[in-house]
Amino acid sequence: MSEPEPWFPIHHFRALFPKMFSPKRNPDCCAFPPPGAQAKNAPLIKPEELPAWIIEEDADFLAFNKPGWVVCHPSKNGPWSSLVGAVREWRGGETMHLVSRLDRETSGIILIALNREAASKSQKAVERRWVSKTYLAILEGEMSEPQLVDAPLRPDTASPVLVKQCVGEGPDAQTAVTFFEPLYRGNEYTLARVELHTGRKHQIRAHAQYIGHCVVGDKLYGHNERLYLDFCEKGWTARHDAELALPRQALHAARLVFKSPEFQRTFSAPLPDDMRNFCYTRLGMSAEALQQAETLD
Secondary structure (H helix, E strand, O other): OOOOOOOOOHHHHHHHOHHHOOOOOOOOOOOEOOOOOHHHHOOOOOHHHHHHHEEEEOOOEEEEEEOOOOEOOOEOOEHHHEHHHHHHHHOOOOOOEEOOOOOOOOEEEEEEEOOHHHHHHHHHHHHOOOEEEEEEEEEEOOOOOOEEEEOOEEEOOOOOEOOOEEEOOOOOOEOOEEEEEEEEEEOOEEEEEEEEOOOOOOHHHHHHHHOOOOEOOOOOOOOOOHHHHHHHHHOOOHHHHHHOOOOOOOEEEEEEEEEEOOEEEEEEOOOOHHHHHHHHHOOOOOHHHHHHHHOOO
């Protein structure tokens, strides 16, 4: 009996997207999806939404609390399809510099410098690692103790998703260290504070999967990466609704601290409503408990 055809014809993708195949990857894995595939599922930003997202504004910086559906970088769908493009249009074409960035489905602090001097001192701090980043994440399972994950990350060549990372050794592996601290646990979920000691692609999500506490709502680093592929191709479906507890990954950039000799500043962003409501309804947290967790002390 012959094996069934894969859900997408590999030879067809090889012909259409030859640059997506690397000799280092499993030859049966296509580096899918094509660049920008998720952008088609992102709604356009409305000008009237932007003021409510601002958490700090002065002559040097604009700090936003980015929602979990917003893309940072401009896409082919026009300026209003990304935060940077929308803010530039909203501010009348003003020059601006993106200092911090997040994955589309990660909410939280995005910092934009409004002049060359502010961009230079903040970007220099990032390059020299004079910056600390703290995240809040809702994880699957109840984490009883803090965990320091010191496990190198490399491209997952066994996955059909080009951008996916995994824990592993090899010449392309990079040191990755993440600290997870449970702040509250209940009903098979954990609200955790997460500190990055390195800054690798998808580091928190890959390490969370590695320790058996996947980020809630994660389509790629959850239990079935086909959910990610289907989302890129078809958008949200009934299958996503059935298998995911949230429509996006429950990961939030809550605090950004600059500690360079010439620039010291702290930016903080409160939890968005989707994660806040999940904490109330699914973890069983009280308003007081969540307020205490958000202090990150």
